[in-house]
Amino acid sequence: MTDIFWPDHLFLVGCGNMAGQMLARWLDCGLDPARVTVLRPSGKPVADGVRVVTGYPVALPADTTVLLGMKPYQIADVAASLAPLCGEDTDIVSILAGTPLAGLRAYFPAPRALIRAMPNLPVGIGQGVTALYTDAAVPVQAREAATSLISPLGLVEWIADEARFNEITALSGCGPAFLFRFIDALARAGEALGLPADQAARMALATVEGAASMAARASDSPGALADRVASPGGMTRQGLNVLDADDRLLKLLTDTLSAARDRGEEMAREG
Numbered sequence: 001m002t003d004i005f006w007p008d009h010l011f012l013v014g015c016g017n018m019a020g021q022m023l024a025r026w027l028d029c030g031l032d033p034a035r036v037t038v039l040r041p042s043g044k045p046v047a048d049g050v051r052v053v054t055g056y057p058v059a060l061p062a063d064t065t066v067l068l069g070m071k072p073y074q075i076a077d078v079a080a081s082l083a084p085l086c087g088e089d090t091d092i093v094s095i096l097a098g099t100p101l102a103g104l105r106a107y108f109p110a111p112r113a114l115i116r117a118m119p120n121l122p123v124g125i126g127q128g129v130t131a132l133y134t135d136a137a138v139p140v141q142a143r144e145a146a147t148s149l150i151s152p153l154g155l156v157e158w159i160a161d162e163a164r165f166n167e168i169t170a171l172s173g174c175g176p177a178f179l180f181r182f183i184d185a186l187a188r189a190g191e192a193l194g195l196p197a198d199q200a201a202r203m204a205l206a207t208v209e210g211a212a213s214m215a216a217r218a219s220d221s222p223g224a225l226a227d228r229v230a231s232p233g234g235m236t237r238q239g240l241n242v243l244d245a246d247d248r249l250l251k252l253l254t255d256t257l258s259a260a261r262d263r264g265e266e267m268a269r270e271g
């Protein structure tokens, strides 16, 4: 891994499922916990050496990077307290779903950099996917700093067009949930056919893990790999025929992503 450009100070607003995974990975990768402050209403400890506060400080240290990690609907309340603390030397990274950059800029006019990030849960083990977006007003150094900070979390993809952000969120941000469902359904289908539940669960998980790792390393596409499993006239082809009939699986996933994307657009309209 190339050298990571750690922020002088990192201020996390909210540290639940998602921001907690990001922080855990950063600490694993060498971020000094003394550089981190977490604001969380519960005041519960986060990790050794990380300062946890339940209210806003009177000022932020110079060159602070703020990670907005609370729920999207809390933005107005958070901004009322946080915006007065943010100066030109503050960078803000927002992981709030369905919250466009223009809306963030209206809440936070001063910071030199405002960046939207859409991570997913496997960032905690360095195997996540994070989409990043910002606009031309943000200096290139701030983009590079964001790329460096996000790199230890897994794949980083800059998005050229913010209009795609909800679609990206549906695919990779929400994606782990759809795959967890798939693993569960594969196991339950095995159980429905008569396998012991615990054995079906273990085998479904290991099959998905092995297949995903193989697909990640293979030069063949996942489509071609599926054909390599299906012996002519054999069992797999009969199973694939069920998934492929009238593009059943493709349609199901298109509907799934569309519903998630539409909710992001609704959230943006609700502000």
Ligand SMILES: NC(=O)c1ccc[n+]([C@@H]2O[C@H](COP(=O)([O-])OP(=O)(O)OC[C@H]3O[C@@H](n4cnc5c(N)ncnc54)[C@H](O)[C@@H]3O)[C@@H](O)[C@H]2O)c1
Binding pocket: 013, 014, 015, 016, 017, 018, 019, 039, 040, 041, 042, 069, 070, 071, 072, 074, 077, 078, 095, 096, 097, 118, 119, 120, 121, 173
């Ligand atoms: N969960 C995911 O997979 C995922 C993926 C990408 C983006 N996100 C985004 O991450 C954000 C958090 O989602 P989550 O799933 O981690 O939710 P969560 O409920 O687990 O975490 C929210 C955190 O915000 C804190 N909080 C509540 N009120 C607050 C306040 N007034 N000020 C500061 N902090 C406050 C809570 O204590 C909690 O730690 C959301 O904006 C969501 O869109 C989540």
